[in-house]
Amino acid sequence: MTKSMTAAVIKQWGGAAMFEIAQLPIPDLEADDVLIKVAYAGVNPADWKMRDGHLASAMPNAKFPLVLGVDASGVVVATGKNVTEFSEGDRVASATNMFSAGKPGSYAEYLVVDKCRVALIPADMTLESASTIPTTGVTAWQALFGAEKGALRKGESKKILINGASGGVGSFAVQLAKWAGAEVATTCSGANLDYVKSLGADFPIDYKTQSISDEISKWAPNGLNLIVDTISADSLADPVALLKRGGRLVNIATLTDDGDVEAQIAEAKERGVEKILAFVDDASFGAEIREIVNLVEAGELSLPHTEFFELGDVVRAHEKLETGHVKGKLALWVSGDQ
Ligand SMILES: NC(=O)c1ccc[n+]([C@@H]2O[C@H](COP(=O)([O-])OP(=O)(O)OC[C@H]3O[C@@H](n4cnc5c(N)ncnc54)[C@H](OP(=O)(O)O)[C@@H]3O)[C@@H](O)[C@H]2O)c1
Known part of the structure; x- marks a missing residue:
């Protein structure tokens, strides 16, 4: 060679x-x-x-x-x-x-x-x-199902928002959340609405023309169980307000302008919500890539x-x-x- x-x-x-x-x-x-x-x-x-x-x-x-x-x-x-x-x-x-x-x-x-x-x-x-598949699929998998992250379990009927659903991580997160049995709201621009619908989104919101908080309060009047936020910064005005008590806000975006994150984590806790900064854990990457591959092979997920x-x-x-x-x-x- x-x-x-x-x-x-x-x-x-x-x-x-x-x-x-x-x-x-x-x-x-x-x-x-x-x-x-x-x-x-x-x-x-x-x-x-x-x-x-x-x-x-x-x-x-x-x-x-x-x-x-x-x-x-x-x-x-x-x-x-x-x-x-x-x-x-x-x-x-x-x-x-x-x-x-x-x-x-x-x-x-x-x-x-x-x-x-x-x-x-x-x-x-x-x-x-x-x-x-590797980074995006595994990041989405861990953000939703990791015990210290989204802690979602298959078969639970939960209402979830994927903020930034049309990108790499979002494309997997929408489909994995649907596969798990959740109802899924999403954000993206109008240009990608059909794409996120094709991934299975139940309630797509165009962040450029619609108010995310108004739409979520109509769709989930009692609040969401989980937000997986792939965008952060000021893309959601007050994400904690969208969640019910005991809900989780899992932020995966990196190098965004988020202000005092430690103070936000403490404030979320006071309001009964857990805000989590999630980093992909690479200890079992091969096995988790294989989980995604298996779902694709079974026709449960498209790439x-x-x-x-x-x-x-x-x-x-x-x-x-x-x-x-x-x-x-x-x-x-x-x-x-x-
Ligand atoms: N924590 C970790 O371990 C980890 C692991 C993987 C990735 N990440 C980070 O996670 C973030 C997402 O990764 P990715 O691969 O999914 O990124 P990506 O593919 O670049 O995401 C692009 C998507 O974001 C959407 N978007 C942009 N602004 C938006 C807004 N204000 N509201 C809603 N959607 C918006 C775009 O939709 P429109 O074009 O329709 O606006 C586009 O489809 C990045 O910051 C990445 O570095 C972190």
Whole structure:
């Protein structure tokens, strides 16, 4: 096998124009690692936040030239000596080790990743669609069902608002909440109303032309059980007022202008509501990706609307990502379905 690979790299933190296409050595494989030939790299808001240097302090091991990308799909080409779960030729979806281990990301022909972040995908799932699952699917899953987060259980009849339903996390959250048996209100702009309806939204609200609080008070006069907020800042005027006592407000958006969050958590508590800042827990990524894959395979979930860009067109993909108005997901074509 060749020892070098094509990758989109940055040589310093900065804007989208920082990307260069370069040849790099294929990363070394350690005992617990899987080497994946990347077919598609999922593109997530975390990628531009890293690229800009906002998350530099959380990535002490990051080295330039740096390969970004927290999600991938592809085919296993080699495994470390401790890996029995995967073998050459397996088709997989995977999160990367960018954050915790500072290893290179997925905007490259090859990815080395710890086996616990990898999940097999079924023969009838395309690698194209599998690239949309890892970060967004698992974040939505944990935000809804995590005991310390949404604590939703399947079969419970709950009223939920997904604020920011037409993006990557929202596309999964709406469908997972419906699968669990909840009634789901959503927010997005008018351009995406049909899309969120297609995901199963019961009560779509156009945040540009409607008052979210008026609409929610009509739909849920006794208050909501849960809000999963993927937008934050001032997108909901007083989210606590939309919830019934004992309800939960799970905020997943990062690097938003939210003011004094500690004071808000204390104030929510006084008003009988729990406000939770939720960060995706990557300890069992592979198993949770597999939960989502199983639901897709069973026909319970469809994969988000996705726009693909060539790896060499990564600048344009990031410019679009940074608008904050992506419908569903963005992904990079790296080697494609093989
Ligand atoms: N905490 C964690 O561990 C974690 C994990 C994953 C993601 N995140 C963060 O969670 C956030 C969401 O991620 P994502 O991948 O879903 O982002 P995304 O795909 O970029 O979200 C874009 C969507 O947001 C909608 N939107 C924008 N402004 C809105 C508003 N005021 N009200 C309602 N909808 C609005 C847009 O709909 P319109 O175009 O119709 O406006 C668009 O469809 C990001 O901040 C991301 O970094 C955090």
